[in-house]
Amino acid sequence: MGLAETTFDKIYDVLDGVSAGYYYYPRHNVAALLLPAVTAEVVSNVPVSNEGAIESSDKWDYHEIAVSVRVHTDYSGGVQDVDAQTAIMDLVITALRQNIDLGDGYRIRSWGNEVYGAEFVESASLGAETLVRVRKIILYTQT
C-alpha cells in the first residue's frame, strides 16, 4: 500500500470514528449521497528530499500528502446552510486535532484553506471544504 493510500486510510479511521450525525464516504464523486455527509480524497502526494539540509548521522526524507475533506449539507439547487456546514466542520476539525499523531510516522501538520458556501461538481452538492496536510517522515540510517 502506498503512502497516499495509507494516509487516506488513517484519515478515514479518524473521521469515520466520529461520524455521529453525518454519513462518511471515501471519495468526492458520490451520486447516492445521503445528507449531511463528509467525503475525503487525496489530492496530492509530494516527496521531499531533506538530504544535506541538516547535519545528522541520519538522513531523512518526507512526503507531504494533502487530503481534501468536504462537508455536504444539501444538493445543488438547494439551500446553502453555512451554520450546518460550520457545525459539521467543527466536528471534523476537532477529530483531526485529537489525532495529530496518526501513528507509524504519519502526522497531521495542518488543516486550513477552509471554504464555506461552496458548490461541488463531483457530487452536485453544496457545502464546505478544508485541506488537511499530513507528513510522513522516512528515516535512513547512514552507514
Add this chain to the structure above:
Amino acid sequence: MSSKITRYVLPVDQAELRTPYIGIVETGEREQVRDATYARYVLSLSWFIIVERAVDDIQDIIRNLKLYIYSASIANMRAVRFIGTEIVHVEDLNEDRYGSVRMDVEIIYWESLT
C-alpha cells in the same frame, strides 16, 4: 448528462370549466451527477391549478397536492429531497370568479446503474 422535457397542453378554453382543475403542464428530468454505481436525477414538475374562488380552498388544494406528490415520490421513486417548491400566482380569470396558480416542484432521487 441527459435531459428531457415534456410539455402538456392545458385545455383552458373549455366553456364549462370543472374546478378544481389540476393538471401537469410541464415535466423535465435531468441527470445531476453519476458515479460508478449510481446516477442522481432531478425531476421537475409544474402543475397548473384552477379554482373557483367561492367554492374551492386553494391553500387546502395546494397542501394536499404537495403531500400527495411528496408521499408518492418517496414511495415510488425513493425521493430524497424536494427543492425549489414554489407557488406562483398566475392570474385571475373571469372577473375574479376563477383563480389560477402554478406550482413548481423539483424531486431528487437516484437509481442504481448496476
